[in-house]
Amino acid sequence: MxxxxxxxxxxxxxxxxxxxxxxxxxxxxxxxxxxxxxxxxxxxxxxxxxxxxxxxxxxSLIPAHMDPELAREPELHTALARMLEAAGRHLLALRPVGIFRLVIAEQGRTPELAETFHRVLVRRGATALQRQIGLEMERGRLRPGDAEATGRMLYGMAFGSMQIRLLLGLREVPAAEEVATLAREAVDIFLNGMRREETRLQVSPARLAVAAG
Incomplete structure (x- = not known):
């Protein structure tokens, strides 16, 4: 081997x-x-x-197989939604969720686990989604700002509530279709606020309700 x-x-x-x-x-x-x-x-x-x-x-934290074609997708909504979906499928799976639970459960007895977890996150650097957001800011298709913070907020808007419920054992790992739907809805709302004024999307109240969980 x-x-x-x-x-x-x-x-x-x-x-x-x-x-x-x-x-x-x-x-x-x-x-x-x-x-x-x-x-x-x-x-x-x-x-x-x-x-x-x-x-x-x-x-467990870094997707092993991020499709490089996603970064070359010309349509902004599609590129961001698919990257967000890929991150959600990876981080909401059983293994990463189990690692998150372990670090939280043992933090009091073994505080170095939380330090290790944080060190890995810092060393990982920007995610593919955050890098793409930064690139789109440089291109002028998104308003300028902190790409890494923006990526974290977009992920949290799509999956934050679900991830908390998973960590608490209040729900099962989501199906791929649910992850894809939440990613698309979150990107709709995100682009409605982040696109240049003349290219904003129209987001219906129903979509806002779905993305809010």
């Missing part, structure tokens, strides 16, 4: 163990067993449980 595939298998096994057993109770032995690999291989790739957890967070 190529080393990259070994790393990926170990991180997937680690995510399952961390989410099921909790960080403190999770063991490197269990991760190696879950992945069907030796402890020697595990420690060669990840020298400690902390290093493995950080790599697992990074892998």
């Amino acid at each position: 190529p080393e990259g595939a070994r790393r990926q298998a170990l991180m997937e096994a680690a995510a399952a163990v961390f989410i099921r057993d909790g960080y403190a109770a999770a063991s490197m032995d269990r991760v190696a067993q879950e992945a069907g690999m030796s402890k020697r291989t595990l420690y060669r790739l990840f020298p400690s449980k902390a290093a493995l957890f950080e790599a697992t967070i990074h892998d």
Whole structure:
């Protein structure tokens, strides 16, 4: 097995163990067993449980397969909606939600988990959606501003309420169709405020109600 595939298998096994057993109770032995690999291989790739957890967070937060064609989509609404949808499908799946829950649940006992989580977020830099918003601001199709903050607000408008309910266990992981619908509705509202005045969209009250959840 190529080393990259070994790393990926170990991180997937680690995510399952961390989410099921909790960080403190999770063991490197269990991760190696879950992945069907030796402890020697595990420690060669990840020298400690902390290093493995950080790599697992990074892998869980960053979509592995963002379609590069999305950045070349000429129609602004379509490009933003599809990027937002891709982010939602990834971050609202079982594994990332499980990691979020774990960090929150163990923050009191193991505060370094929250520090690790924050460090990964900072190191990740701008997301594809935030970069695209920045590019559109430079092109003049969106009003200038803080692209990263704008991207976070757009994601929160589309999925913030749903993500909170997922973290609290009050709902199931959404179907792809629901994620796509929320992404489109949020971009409708977003562009109504962010486009140049002459190209604003008309958003119906019904769409506003759907996007508000």
